[in-house]
Amino acid sequence: MTAPAPGPTTTTFRQAYREALRDALRRDELAFLMGEDVGMYGGCFGVSTGLLEEFGPERVRDTPLSEAGFVGAGIGAALNGMHPIVEVMTVNFSLLALDQIMNNAASMLHMSGGQFNVPLVIRMTTGAGRQLAAQHSHSLEGWFGHIPGIRVLAPGTLEDARGMLWTALQDPDPVLIFENGRLYGTEGELAPDAGPVEIDHAxxxxxxxxxxxxxxxxxxxxxxxxxxxxxxxxxxxxxxxxxxxxxxxxxxxxxxxxxxxxxxxxxxxxxxxxxxxxxxxxxxxxxxxxxxxxxxxxxxxxxxxxxxxxxxxxxxxxxxxxxxxxxxxxxxxx
Amino acid sequence: MTSTSPVPAAPDLAEGRRLLHEMLRLRRFEERCVELYSAARIRGFMHLYIGEEAVAVGAMASLRADDAAVTTYREHGHALAKGLSARSIMAEMFGRVEGCSRGHGGSMHLFDAERRFYGGNAIVAGGLPLAVGLALGDKLRGLDRVTACYFGEGAMAEGAFHESMNLAALWSLPVVFLCENNLYAMGTALTRSESQTDLALKAAAYEVTSWAVDGMDVLACRAASRRAVDIARAGGGPCFVEYRTYRFRAHSMYDPELYRSKEEVERWKQRDPIDALDRRLTEAGYLADGERAQMETEIAGEIDDAVAYAEEGTQEPVEDLTRYVLRRASS
Missing domain, CATH: 3.40.50.920 (Rossmann fold)
Known part of the structure; x- marks a missing residue:
């Protein structure tokens, strides 16, 4: 007689994103997380809380306020065989790195005649509803959706919050994940064995x-x-x-x-x-x-x-x- | 600044012949490019390195084959010096599939994965963060490789320069920042674009070991680059070298050169790095009669071959237009 499978547990989007990061850092030795306040602070929105303690400062890497610099560095590290996960606090801030995302990450494979792919994941918060006003609240993922050469993901369920990161990280191309900030605290049921999900279909x-x-x-x-x-x-x-x-x-x-x-x-x-x-x-x-x-x-x-x-x-x-x-x-x- | 340099040691002079050959190779290659541009075989923007050869040749001579290079849109010379074949570069400029970027990049976007040549970046300072990341990747994996990052002095007004210097220094990464100061950011003179014109001083603000060198002296360029690369490879963190050089030709093929005088250009041409090395080698007895002519013949042969290769090259089928947009097709 087999034991009954454990039932779903209550979790939040924030916890699901964190679990996805933890899973990725455990399973993929080439993966590392990099961004502003992802380490000691625990992430601007608390997504990466506790990861610095578990994985150390090399793999949970705090950066200065240099969006172009550290997004570009993520692209360079990806070109060099690493699997960086770069966090940008909000989509509004990502405009400071738009040159790197558009002119380098998205263009590199084609521009180099198929030689240089960029296995990079960039996560960022998007969306309004938290009274953060005009420079922290926009939904610019559609702009990124305009650009050939990248994949753009937008989790709307706990399963996707938990499962999209791993698949994105194993993808040979740059993947942007837009996490809606309104959802971070949203609770729901998630199966304990929730894991990677496919990222090609609606x-x-x-x-x-x-x-x-x-x-x-x-x-x-x-x-x-x-x-x-x-x-x-x-x-x-x-x-x-x-x-x-x-x-x-x-x-x-x-x-x-x-x-x-x-x-x-x-x-x-x-x-x-x-x-x-x-x-x-x-x-x-x-x-x-x-x-x-x-x-x-x-x-x-x-x-x-x-x-x-x-x-x-x-x-x-x-x-x-x-x-x-x-x-x-x-x-x-x- | 004067062109007086210390008398080189004998081994430097012995290697000098190779450096002379390499600089000549870059020069003649680009001179042929000009002819081909006039003949409409090459199109788009094309930026010539003529006058600055000592920098790429001297700096690349201090790199190992497995070190990486990140460069700018004025990169024909860097590509040749890093070991890309004249054939693959010429074919690229002809827009051929045999080109080093399958004809997708052209003059400004030369790439070569095997030789770790990461472009060919046409956004000023856009390559600097990439160089930081390449070096970070090496450091995280414990590899003793160095990333050489070339850029012009104009890049030092860009935010990406400052962000990259700070990151590289903060994380003690094995990057060498090689600034080719040719005095003009396109048509804007250094004194009109930078509040601090002592570039090494500016770089040193980031706690990066920084110094300037005569960019018209290939032996000095090589020595400076070697020092920088050695420091970076030994774990001493990034270095910054300012190469004081000069672009003899226009910024691109569409530049009437209204911003500088013919006299100034002529003065700098008196300091041509190729002529200077030729004189030194000849005077020191390291370049025999006829050796230069033999180099010229060899190089002309290599370039003729490259042009023929490019002429005979094929075109990427239009059906493959979008083939390299993503490596993984969606299911």
Missing amino acids: AVRRAGTDLTLITYGGSLPRALEAAELLLADGISAEVVDLRTLRPLDTTTILASVSRTHRAVVVDEAWRTGSLSAEVSARIMEGAFYELDAPVARVCGAEVPIPYAQHLEQAALPQPEDIALAARELVQDHG
């Missing part, structure tokens, strides 16, 4: 028949909440979690829209020239004749994210906003 997080809500990362819980609200109105919403923002899994998106015939793209990033525009365009290109209604979008307001809580919340897609857009789509195009 996932249907909730099945439905009347329309598809397409989202990722921090907006995923809100889309799922909206689907509950819609159910009360008798509307069955499918929820697609993009998971990987580049390369986009168009197949999963089109398959869902072809089943439901309506789509709402939900993204807390700005609307203009955005990832939501890209998803919408792909639906138009690939499933135009499946659509019963124009693709709708619920996006962040086009403002620098403000500090005051009521303004900040007004700038972000809320479950009610998503549900409203979905209802209109069904009612106006029934």
Whole structure:
């Protein structure tokens, strides 16, 4: 008689990310974590707390405030056969390293005629909702999604928070992981044997028949909440979690829209020239004749994210906003 | 600054012949590139190293084959001196698949994994953080390799310079920062772009061993580089060397040179590093009659061969346009 498998444990995104880091540092001797305050401080958002004690300062490496310098150093170390995990505190700060990410990490393989791949992982916080105002709160992952030569991941579930890092680390190409800061403290159930997950496909997080809500990362819980609200109105919403923002899994998106015939793209990033525009365009290109209604979008307001809580919340897609857009789509195009 | 240098020791003079050959090789290669550019065989931006050969040749002579080099967009000379073949470089400039970057990079982006030549970086100071990371990788794995990082003095106004110097010094990494001070950041003179024009002093602010050397004297360049490389390899942390040199030609092929006088250029040409070494070797009896001519013949043959190789090269099939964007295709 075998013992019953241990049941799921309650954990947070923060703990799941930390466990992923610990696992990577234990299993991959080429891996090391580097960034501002990842060591003694324990990480700006507490993700790497305790790792310095376990792995030492060589492998949990505090850096000066030098985003271009240490992101570039991560690229160099990756070119030299290491598997660096570079943490940038927030996506806003990553703009200081954009030259290194775009002109070096993303371009190197092609520019060198296939000689130099960059097996680098860059993690950074994204998203608003914590009253951190206009220089700590934006959702610029869509900008990075514009760049050929990198993979862009956005975990929206505990399984992905726990499992994407390892797969990204074993990938031969640069991978950016965007951790939504609102989710760090979010609790949920995670299987004790949760481990690496694939990073190539979007996932249907909730099945439905009347329309598809397409989202990722921090907006995923809100889309799922909206689907509950819609159910009360008798509307069955499918929820697609993009998971990987580049390369986009168009197949999963089109398959869902072809089943439901309506789509709402939900993204807390700005609307203009955005990832939501890209998803919408792909639906138009690939499933135009499946659509019963124009693709709708619920996006962040086009403002620098403000500090005051009521303004900040007004700038972000809320479950009610998503549900409203979905209802209109069904009612106006029934 | 004067061109007086201490009398070199005999072994230096003996090696001097090889250094002369190498500098001539770089010079003649680029002179041919100019002709090919005029004939529209080479296109894009092309930046010539003519006048600065002593730096790359002298510095590269102090590296081991397994040491890494990170350079700039003015890197034909560095690539040749690091051991990339004239064939592979010329084919690259012709945009051929036989080129050292399969024709994807062109003049500004020469790469060679086997020779640990990491570009060819056309963002000023963009290569410096990479050099820091390459050295960090070596240090973490206990390898006694050194990374040579070349850049112009213009890079010292960029933030990446300061961040990289600080990181390398803080972590005591085996990087040698080799600053080629040719006095002009494109068309902007050093005195118009830097508040502190004593570059070694500026670098020393990071607790990095720093000094300046005559960049028109290949033996002095070699000695300085060797000292820097030895310190870095022995675990003494990074070094910074300023090579005071001069670019004889325009910044690129599109430069009317409005920012400097012909007289200034002529004055520097009097200090041509190739002529200077030739004179010293001849005077010391280390260059016999006819030896220089023999070098020229050999080099012309190598370059003719490289051009023929490039001319006969093939093009990357357009079907492979996106082949190297990611190494792993998504499932």
